[in-house]
Structure formats: structure tokens, C-alpha cells
Amino acid sequence: MHSDATRAALLRRLRVSAGISEDDAREIEALPIVVRQFPAETAVVRDGERATNSCLIVDGFCARSKTIASGKRQILSLHIPGEIPDLMSLFLHVMDHDLSTLTPATLGFISHDNLQKLHRRSPGVAEIFWRDTLIDAAMFREWIVNVGQRPTPARLAHVMIELRERLKLIGAVDGNSFEMPLTQEQIGEALGITSVHANRVIKQVRQEGIVEFNRGRVTVLDERKFQELADFDGRYLHQSPTL
Amino acid sequence: MHSDATRAALLRRLRVSAGISEDDAREIEALPIVVRQFPAETAVVRDGERATNSCLIVDGFCARSKTIASGKRQILSLHIPGEIPDLMSLFLHVMDHDLSTLTPATLGFISHDNLQKLHRRSPGVAEIFWRDTLIDAAMFREWIVNVGQRPTPARLAHVMIELRERLKLIGAVDGNSFEMPLTQEQIGEALGITSVHANRVIKQVRQEGIVEFNRGRVTVLDERKFQELADFDGRYLHQSPTL
DNA sequence: CGGCGTCCTTAACTTTTGTTGGAACCGGGC
DNA sequence: GCCCGGTTCCAACAAAAGTTAAGGACGCCG
Numbered sequence: 001m002h003s004d005a006t007r008a009a010l011l012r013r014l015r016v017s018a019g020i021s022e023d024d025a026r027e028i029e030a031l032p033i034v035v036r037q038f039p040a041e042t043a044v045v046r047d048g049e050r051a052t053n054s055c056l057i058v059d060g061f062c063a064r065s066k067t068i069a070s071g072k073r074q075i076l077s078l079h080i081p082g083e084i085p086d087l088m089s090l091f092l093h094v095m096d097h098d099l100s101t102l103t104p105a106t107l108g109f110i111s112h113d114n115l116q117k118l119h120r121r122s123p124g125v126a127e128i129f130w131r132d133t134l135i136d137a138a139m140f141r142e143w144i145v146n147v148g149q150r151p152t153p154a155r156l157a158h159v160m161i162e163l164r165e166r167l168k169l170i171g172a173v174d175g176n177s178f179e180m181p182l183t184q185e186q187i188g189e190a191l192g193i194t195s196v197h198a199n200r201v202i203k204q205v206r207q208e209g210i211v212e213f214n215r216g217r218v219t220v221l222d223e224r225k226f227q228e229l230a231d232f233d234g235r236y237l238h239q240s241p242t243l
Numbered sequence: 244m245h246s247d248a249t250r251a252a253l254l255r256r257l258r259v260s261a262g263i264s265e266d267d268a269r270e271i272e273a274l275p276i277v278v279r280q281f282p283a284e285t286a287v288v289r290d291g292e293r294a295t296n297s298c299l300i301v302d303g304f305c306a307r308s309k310t311i312a313s314g315k316r317q318i319l320s321l322h323i324p325g326e327i328p329d330l331m332s333l334f335l336h337v338m339d340h341d342l343s344t345l346t347p348a349t350l351g352f353i354s355h356d357n358l359q360k361l362h363r364r365s366p367g368v369a370e371i372f373w374r375d376t377l378i379d380a381a382m383f384r385e386w387i388v389n390v391g392q393r394p395t396p397a398r399l400a401h402v403m404i405e406l407r408e409r410l411k412l413i414g415a416v417d418g419n420s421f422e423m424p425l426t427q428e429q430i431g432e433a434l435g436i437t438s439v440h441a442n443r444v445i446k447q448v449r450q451e452g453i454v455e456f457n458r459g460r461v462t463v464l465d466e467r468k469f470q471e472l473a474d475f476d477g478r479y480l481h482q483s484p485t486l
Numbered sequence: 487c488g489g490c491g492t493c494c495t496t497a498a499c500t501t502t503t504g505t506t507g508g509a510a511c512c513g514g515g516c
Numbered sequence: 517g518c519c520c521g522g523t524t525c526c527a528a529c530a531a532a533a534g535t536t537a538a539g540g541a542c543g544c545c546g
Contacts, residue, residue, distance in 0.1 A: 013430035048478070062275045066384065072392040076384050088381070091374040096381050096479040123363060128372050131334040133380065138331070138339050141319050143311065148390040148435030149315040152503085183523065192391030197503055199525060215512095215523095231312045235291070236339040323492065395533085440533055442495060458542095 006033055006058050006108050007080030009170045016169050017135075018128045019241030027122050031115075033108040044086075044099045044107060051089035053109040057081050059182050060105025065189065066097045075190040077139060078102075078163055082170050087133055090115055103181045119137045131238075138236045147192040150231060155191040157230035160211065160218050161197075165234050176223070179214035205229070249276055249351050250275060252325030252413045259412050260378070261371045262484035270365050274358075276351040283358050287329075287342045287350065294332035296352040300324050303348025304424050308432065309340045318433040320382060321345075321406055322425075325413050330376050333358055346424045368439035374481075381479045390435040395444045398434040403454065403461050407476050419466070424459035448472070 007029055014020045014028070038044065045051055047066065062079040064086075076097060079085040086099050090112050095221060103109075119126035139162070163180055167173045183188065188198035205211050210226050211221040220226050224236050250272055257263045257271070278301060281287065288294055305322040307329075311387040320339060322328040326468065329342050333355050344350075360367035382405070389398050404421055410416045431441035448454050453464065453469050463469050 018323045024425045064384075066388045067390060068392055070392075074388045074391040076387055092377050092381060093483050094478065094481075096481070097384055120366060123366070123369075126366075126369070127334065129316075133373075133377060134331045134335050137376065137380035138335060138381055140387060141307075141340055142381055144319055144383060144387050144390060145311060145317045147387060149311055149313075150315040184525090185523085194504055195524090196505080196526085200503090203525080235337065238335050238339070241387065243460075342511090427495095428493080437534055439496085439535080443533085446495080 006035060007031075008055060009058070010056055010084070011082075013082040013169050014128060014132075018131055020128055021124060022121060024125050024128065027118060027125050031110055031118065033110055033130070035106060035108045036229075038101045038105045038107055040101055040103050040105075041103050043100060045089070045095050047095055047098050049095050050093050051086060051095055053111050054084050054087050054115065055099070056084050056090055056108040056110060058106040058108050060107075061102040061179070062099060062105060062107075063102050063182075063186070063190075064097050064099050072126070073189050074192065075186060076143065077136070078159075078182075080163075080166055080170065080172065084110075084129075084132070085136075087129060090134070102186070104111075129180070135238050138238060142236045152191060152193055152197065153205055154229055154231055155193075156187065156198075156201050156205065157211065157226055158232055159187075159190055161227070161230045161232045162177070162234075162237070164218070165237060169239065175218040176221075177217055179216060180218045203219050209227075244311060249278060250274075251298070252301070253299055253327070254325075255414075256325040256412050257371060257375075260482050260484060265372055267365060267368050267371065270361060270368050274353055274361065276353055278349060278351045281344045281348045281350055283344055283347050285344045285345060288332070288338050290338050292338050292343050293316075293336050294329060294338055296353070296354050297327050297330050297332055297358065298342070299327050299351040299353060301349045301351050304345040304422070305342060305350075306338050306345050306347060306425075306429070306433075307342050307394070309343060309452065314454050317435065320379070320430060321388065321425075321433070322324055323406075323409055323413065323415065327353075327372075327375070327433065328379075330372060331379070345429070369404060374484075378481050385479045395436055396448055397472055397474055398436075399430065399441075399444050399448065400469055401475055402430075402433055404470070404473045404475045405477075407461070408480060408482075410463075412482065419464075420460055420462040422459060423456070423461045 005134045006047040011025055011028065015105055024194065033056065057079055059081055062085055063075045064079070065073050066076065067073045077085070089095060146158050150158060160180060164173055164178050167178050172178065183193040184202065191198065203215050208225070210222050210229060212221060252395045254268055254271065276299065287298055287305065300322055302324050305328055307322070308316050309319065310316045320328070322357045332338060390403050393401060403423060407416055407421050410421050415421065427445065428438040431438040435442065445456050449456070453465050453472060455464060
């Protein structure tokens with residue numbers, strides 16, 4: 001079958017994480033997708049907008065965020081190739097948050113019409129996508145815990161490990177290092193702290209020889225300490241479909 | 244049709260929030276539900292358990308939470324009659340958080356088998372439930388923002404208003420006051436602060452004449468100040484199905 | 487009705503985090 | 517090579533939140 005690069009990461013992810021059947025894979029391969037390039041730091045969909053497409057990340061990094069009245073911004077999640085961060089807009093038509101690129105990105109747009117049709121035709125695919133939005137919610141739950149309860153160094157380590165575990169699924173971890181293209185300002189927005197405090201925390205874990213963070217790349221120096229610091233239990237990622 | 248009290252709050256909520264059809268309502272009325280009583284402060288399902296049922300709150304209040312290694316607990320959401328807090332376990336079989344009662348509660352258990360069958364039979368119902376889990380996720384997103392970015396008095400007010408707006412749907416708001424059966428310890432766990440700080444914050448909003456909180460009941464004294472403090476925009480609750 | 491346990495309340499003190507402002511660094515464009 | 521804008525980094529100080537400890541209110545149960 002014709003399996004183009006656009007869908008490769010998505011199918012790879014679904015195969016590992018959702019145990020997709022070959023029929024379902026074919027259905028997904030047949031989905032019409034319109035590909036478009038975006039520069040870094042650009043809004044893809046904005047809070048309040050009405051969406052008629054959902055967006056597959058083909059290449060690059062994205063983030064979801066909300067901005068409150070005072071102007072403070074909270075990053076809700078990071079997204080990598082193979083993910084469809086705004087699948088929820090299929091049923092929640094008006095966006096309640098922003099989706100934007102972190103890096104230059106190539107995105108594939110899938111119309112809600114076509115997704116709906118596919119669901120009617122193939123309930124199995126519908127379940128896979130439903131499950132995907134449920135995992136999304138599970139990640140939000142863990143993010144709440146991170147921001148609400150963990151000491152700031154643990155927050156940083158936790159976000160890093162979550163990202164790494166997801167990057168592994170698509171084969172994007174290179175030994176002990178991986179991409180995490182955020183500025184310290186953005187790291188602060190993800191962890192619920194200011195950028196200067198983010199800087200303090202990064203400095204601290206660096207000095208303790210646990211992890212290096214440089215120009216959007218994480219390098220783990222002491223895996224044991226890193227894990228211990230992060231208090232990470234990957235069960236919430238629900239990466240095993242059989243469970 | 245036989246519309247018993249068990250399903251009343253659920254149907255009321257779905258009618259307002261999801262625009263359910265009469266056929267779908269009949270399907271839901273026909274769902275077998277096993278009702279059980281629970282005392283206050285009791286686990287219904289625990290983190291790590293494998294669920295074969297989902298649980299409809301018929302009466303009483305529940306909360307979802309996660310506990311980290313250090314023993315700290317984060318409350319993720321509050322739940323009221325008519326909601327199915329663990330609908331997600333339909334596809335994410337092993338729980339990644341706890342569901343427990345806050346008050347004495349009567350809960351109705353719906354087997355995953357019956358839910359699956361209903362979805363196959365009636366895709367419209369499946370979409371309604373899917374939408375419901377997506378709203379759940381939207382509430383988590385807002386909860387992240389609350390804990391991550393808002394000053395603590397605003398956090399408190401925001402959680403209160405969210406609860407109130409949801410209680411309105413099932414007709415459980417009595418003028419300017421409504422139930423919120425949490426101890427100050429639990430409020431702290433919801434807001435990501437300690438119980439003594441929760442006490443400070445409650446004292447402050449009380450002294451400013453904004454809101455009273457007493458033995459699990461909220462009484463709003465100054466609605467304007469309350470709204471302003473909370474920075475509340477209910478769009479994320481997606482209570483209008485047409486949008 | 488007295489005692490016990492839970493929750494609420496507060497104070498004093500410590501630690502964490504935010505704020506402000508500025509210096510050093512770094513990469514890209516000219 | 518050099519300037520420019522955005523990061524990164526840092527220090528000094530201020531504010532917010534955590535910790536510990538203890539007294540008081542309140543309801544429940546014996």
C-alpha cells in the first residue's frame with residue numbers, strides 16, 4: 001500500500017500505542033490530508049475560533065496553551081510528529097485554547113467531514129481516535145499534578161521525561177539526548193513559574209550533574225538521578241493497548 | 244416512558260449540554276444500571292485498578308485525584324449528580340487516578356460491555372459520550388491554567404464558579420449559595436496549596452466581603468467582585484451543543 | 487454531659503518564588 | 517567583522533507560600 005511520509009509517524013504511533021488493525025491502517029492511509037508549512041512560533045488555531053479541520057503534525061513541534069486576562073500564559077501540552085493535538089475540535093467546535101508551532105513545522109489538515117464519515121464507516125477507527133483523546137486527557141491530569149504538587153526541579157524533569165517517552169514512540173530519541181525546543185520563558189509557562197525561576201531550576205539540575213539543557217536540546221547526564229527527581233510513572237501515557 | 248430517578252440528572256444534563264435526541268434518550272434509559280450506596284470519603288476506583296464498569300453519580304459529590312510519591316495529593320476535578328467521572332475507563336482500562344466520594348453518595352454502575360454494545364447500536368450516543376469525555380478534558384485544561392497561573396484567591400473563586408455553573412445545569416443552585424463539600428485541606432489539594440494557606444485565602448475573600456465558605460457551603464456575597472476575582476469564562480465548559 | 491477527634495484558625499518563622507534591572511552571550515543579517 | 521535582537525544568566529530585594537505548632541470550635545459517641 002502507498003504509505004507516504006505524511007502519515008508515517010501517525011501510523012507508527014497508533015500501531016504501538018493503540019494496536020491498530022491493518023484494515024484500519026488502510027482507512028487512515030486513505031484519509032485526504034492537506035499539507036501546509038508553518039514558521040516557528042505561529043498560531044495554527046486560536047482560542048475562540050471555530051474549527052472545521054483537525055491538524056496532524058507531520059514534522060516539527062507544537063504546543064497548546066491558554067492565556068488569562070492578566071496576560072499570563074500557561075502551556076498545556078507539547079506535541080510531536082504523528083499527533084493530532086486538536087482532534088477534540090471534531091466535537092468541541094469552538095476552540096478553548098491556542099495551538100501554535102514551536103519550531104518551523106509541516107502540518108496536515110484533515111477535514112471534520114472526512115473524519116466523521118470515516119467514523120461512521122469504521123467504528124474501529126473511531127474507537128482508536130476516541131482512545132487517543134482520552135490519553136490526551138490523561139496527560140492533562142498528570143500535568144495538573146505536576147504544576148500543582150511537585151517541587152519545581154521535579155516539574156522540569158517530569159515534563160522532560162514525558163516528552164522523551166513520547167519521542168521514543170516515533171524513534172526521535174538519540175541516545176541520551178533529544179529535542180525540546182522551548183525557550184526558558186516557555187519552560188516557565190509550562191511549569192507555572194517565571195522565566196527567571198525556570199533559569200534557576202535549570203541551573204540547579206545542571207550543577208547537580210543530572211541533565212543539561214541547551215538551545216532546545218536535553219542531554220541526560222545521570223539517568224538514575226533524573227528518574228528519581230522526576231517521580232515519573234509512565235502508566236498515564238497508556239502506551240500499551242492490551243491493558 | 245419509564246424515566247427513573249437514577250438517570251434523571253444524567254438525561255437532564257445531556258439534554259442541555261449535548262442536545263440529545265429522543266431516540267438516544269430512550270437508549271440511555273434502557274441501559275442496565277446497578278445502584279450502590281457509598282459512605283463519605285471512600286474510594287470508588289483506585290489508581291492502578293482495572294475497571295469493567297463506569298460509574299454514574301446519582302446523588303452526592305465525588306472527586307478525582309492523584310497522589311505522588313511524596314504523599315502529596317492533587318484533586319483533579321469535582322463531580323456532581325448526572326456525571327460519569329470514569330467514563331474514560333471504557334477505553335483506558337487501567338485507572339491512572341483515584342475516584343472517591345466526598346459525601347455519602349449513591350452511584351450507578353454501568354458495565355463496559357453494555358456501553359460498547361450501545362455504541363455499536365447507536366453511534367449518536369457514542370458521539371454524545373465522546374463529547375462528554377472531551378469536555379472533561381477541557382475542564383482539565385482550565386484546571387491546569389488555574390493551578391499554574393492564577394493568584395490563589397482567583398483559584399479559589401474559579402473552582403467555586405465552575406462548580407456553580409455545573410450545578411446550575413442540574414438545578415442544584417439555591418439563590419446565591421450552593422454546596423461545595425470540601426474541607427480546607429481538600430481545597431488546598433484542589434488549588435495546589437497547603438491547607439493553612441487555603442485558610443488564609445478563604446479568610447481573605449471572606450473579609451473582603453466577596454464570598455462566605457462554611458461547612459461545605461458557598462454563599463456569594465458580592466457577585467460582581469466574585470466574577471472579577473475568578474477571571475471566569477465558561478466557554479470551556481462547552482455547555483451549548485450547537486456551537 | 488463529658489471526652490475525643492476532626493476541622494478550623496492563627497502566629498512565628500523559613501523557604502520558595504516573583505520582580506526588577508542589568509550584563510553576558512549568541513546567531514543571523516549586513 | 518560588527519551590530520542587533522533575543523535569549524540566557526544573575527543578583528538584590530519583595531512577596532507569596534510552606535512549616536510547625538498550638539488553641540479553639542464543633543459535632544459525635546459513649
